[in-house]
Amino acid sequence: MTGFLDRAKEQARQGLEQGKQKLDDVQAQRAGNELLKKLGAAYYAERSGSGTPEATASALSALESHIAAHGSGFLNS
Template sequence: MSGFLNRAKEQAEHALSAGKQKVDEVQQQRAGGDLLKRLGAAYYAERTGSGSAQATQDALTALQAHVAAHGDAFLRG
């Protein structure tokens, strides 16, 4: 009986770990999408005269940092 409970506990812990990993992936993809949207908005504002080159560069830098830390999978979604 103890072996069964240990296996059930291991499976539950594995499922919980996999679930947490998936949540983290979704959150990172969402954050990457938000940064990409911010870059697009900054670029549009700059091109239409209501934004600055610095705001566009700041958005690009933030996006590049996210890609360096978490990869660019969100770009292929």
């Protein structure tokens, strides 16, 4: 009986870890998508005359930092 409970507890722990990892992945993807949106808006504003190159560079830098920390997988979705 103890072996069964140990296996059940281990499976529950693994399920929680997988769920947390999936949640972290989804949150990183959403953050990356938001940074892409901000970069696009900054670029459009710059090209239309209402933005600055500095704002575009700042948005690009934030996106590059996110990619360095979380990878670029969100770019393919």
